[in-house]
Amino acid sequence: MSLPRPLHALAAAILVAAAALGPARPASAAPAEDLPSADQLQSALLTANDLGADYTEIPTAESPTTESPGPGENPTPVTGCDALSALIEMHATVPGPATPRAETELDGPDGNPIVTQSLTAEDSDRLTADFSTATDAFKTCHAITFNADTTDSVTFTVTPVTLGDRPDAPAVRLDGTIAGVQLNAYIGIERFGTVGMAFGFFQREGADSQAASAQYRTAVAKVEHTLGATAGSTTAPTAAAQGMSV
Numbered sequence: 685m686s687l688p689r690p691l692h693a694l695a696a697a698i699l700v701a702a703a704a705l706g707p708a709r710p711a712s713a714a715p716a717e718d719l720p721s722a723d724q725l726q727s728a729l730l731t732a733n734d735l736g737a738d739y740t741e742i743p744t745a746e747s748p749t750t751e752s753p754g755p756g757e758n759p760t761p762v763t764g765c766d767a768l769s770a771l772i773e774m775h776a777t778v779p780g781p782a783t784p785r786a787e788t789e790l791d792g793p794d795g796n797p798i799v800t801q802s803l804t805a806e807d808s809d810r811l812t813a814d815f816s817t818a819t820d821a822f823k824t825c826h827a828i829t830f831n832a833d834t835t836d837s838v839t840f841t842v843t844p845v846t847l848g849d850r851p852d853a854p855a856v857r858l859d860g861t862i863a864g865v866q867l868n869a870y871i872g873i874e875r876f877g878t879v880g881m882a883f884g885f886f887q888r889e890g891a892d893s894q895a896a897s898a899q900y901r902t903a904v905a906k907v908e909h910t911l912g913a914t915a916g917s918t919t920a921p922t923a924a925a926q927g928m929s930v
Contacts, residue, residue, distance in 0.1 A: 717920060718806040719878055720911055724923050725786035728910035730903050735790055739799070740747055742789040764839065765825035792795050797887040797895070804880050808918055815875050822854040822873075828860070838862040843891070847872040847883075847900040850916050857893070863892075865889065870896035875906060876913035877920040 720728075731754030732739040787802035791921035806814075822844060829839040847855040847870060855872035870885040870893065883903050885896035904915050 711916065716806050717878055719784055720921055720923050721785040721808075722786055724911065725784055725803040725805060725879065728784055728803060728907045729788045730790060730799065730899070730906060731788070732790055734902055734906060735799065735899060738793050739790045742791055762828055762830060764827050764829045765821055765842075797885055797890075797892075800882075800884040800886070800901055802882045804882075805878050806880070808878050808920070811875060811878060812918065813882055815873070815880060818873055819854040822856050822871075828858070836868060840867075845870065847897050848874070848904050848915070849901070850874070857890075857891075861875060870900070872900050874907075874915050875917075876907055876911055876915060877917050879907070879911060879913065879921060881907060 734743050755792050784805040785802065788800070790799045792798070822842075825842050827839055827841055838860040840860040843857045843859070845855050845857045847853070853872060853874045855870065858867075858869040858871065860867050864930055866889050868887050868891045872883045874881045874883070881903065885899060908914060910923070913919070
């Protein structure tokens with residue numbers, strides 16, 4: 685059978701937590717940096733062709749370009765991890781300018797596993813600060829409870845892991861149970877200059893770290909190739925500098 689609806693909602697909530705890399709502070713007086721467009725970010729996302737014929741792309745609820753949510757629109761889905769909760773709450777309540785963003789969800793056979801990915805572009809200084817906060821949260825939180833606007837919630841144990849080639853790229857394994865179903869997830873975040881990526885791999889009744897790592901590496905490689913940026917770099921992607929149309 686496919687994953688119950690609450691599990692899809694919880695997967696989305698976890699991605700929101702990992703993707704708290706969008707602008708949350710008023711614009712500074714410094715000149716704005718050239719950022720990749722939403723279309724360029726969209727072209728760098730994973731597709732079913734990247735993962736295999738067994739995967740299906742699921743339409744996302746929002747368009748590639750979004751604005752930061754207004755006050756009270758998206759209450760934090762996280763409790764039990766103060767650092768991450770504070771970061772999400774800050775982004776959910778402080779208005780910000782429009783920001784290039786794209787995201788995707790790909791479901792495996794019968795909805796297992798679920799792969800999610802989001803890309804968000806923002807000024808380098810802001811991304812550095814938010815990335816540092818999220819990294820600290822991943823390192824210091826040992827349990828997180830997610831509430832996804834549903835009667836179901838789940839508390840995960842949190843274990844730091846390495847998903848890709850960069851040990852400095854923060855990633856965690858989450859283990860929990862909902863409605864009697866074992867849920868396992870691997871969450872990784874990475875930066876490519878002015879672009880932040882959040883990656884999620886969710887599975888029920890399993891703990892396949894090799895598949896999660898392989899798909900994370902595929903995601904990183906595609907972003908690097910498409911945007912012309914190196915994982916972990918603070919240098920803006922060449923796609924933004926060239927005004928590339930893809």
